[in-house]
Amino acid sequence: MFTMIIGEEGEYGCRLRKYLETHWTGSLRLHSFTRPETLRASEEKADCYLLDEHFFHCMQEELPPYIADRCILLTNEEREGSFCRYHPPEELIQMIEERQNGAAGDSRGGGINCTVTALYSPVFEPELDKIASAGMKQGDLYLGMEDVGSLTSGGGNMGDLCYFIGLKNREIAGRVKETAREADGIWYVDSPDLSLDLLELTPEEYQWFFQCLKDSGEYGDIYVGLGSGIFTQISLNMLFDRFVLIDSRNNERQHACCGFLEQALQSESRRFQGVYERKYREDLLDAAVQ
Known part of the structure; x- marks a missing residue:
């Protein structure tokens, strides 16, 4: 999910928001602010900040260092690294996409290029982390949010982290x-x-948590293994860029359930806006051991 913040006091910000909501390709979460103090008080973080010059100068001394690399100034004249508000808005989308594609990312860090992928099996899958590893690379992070944890792990788990997520602990x-x-x-x-x-x-x-992990630059992409309990309580479109539904050739009930879920995810009311894939567990497990 790509997150964008617009900071602009006039009508231009409203028009720009409507344009981006209509023409942006892919999943987008968009926040608009008309006063610098409101943005300053907000804890929202974004992959891209579109700020007019007044907004930027009011907040310049308080902006975290990472925002400068993600900020595009909205100006009244052509200037390198900024966007002139009198130009067609499709040029702004092109500028943002070029920054996305050109953003540097080492083998550890995710940052602006980090994606969050959810994996879900409608039948309890004890090897969901192994299935996820088939598509993961070094530096990626797997978060287990399944119904039942491992009896042999012995260490910390997502249950321990939930307390600190609820507190919005900055560490x-x-x-x-x-x-x-x-x-x-x-x-x-x-x-x-x-x-x-x-x-x-x-x-x-959870949205705040995933954004903190992105901003930390500690990991590559993030993979989340969902159980049925949490699956029914969260918004896929709010949290995930990609959704992988785990099917099975050997389990008729699982296969049938995946068919029903796929229909729901393609319906108008429940349509998933990100990248959707349906894969067989047998193929993924084979790939994981190779």
């Missing part, structure tokens, strides 16, 4: 690093013993 990225275990260059946070801890958090709190 949450460090807490994740302390909790995660590493295997073959991939980081894993195990599922809680039971999913009840996961249900205490709101979608907005």
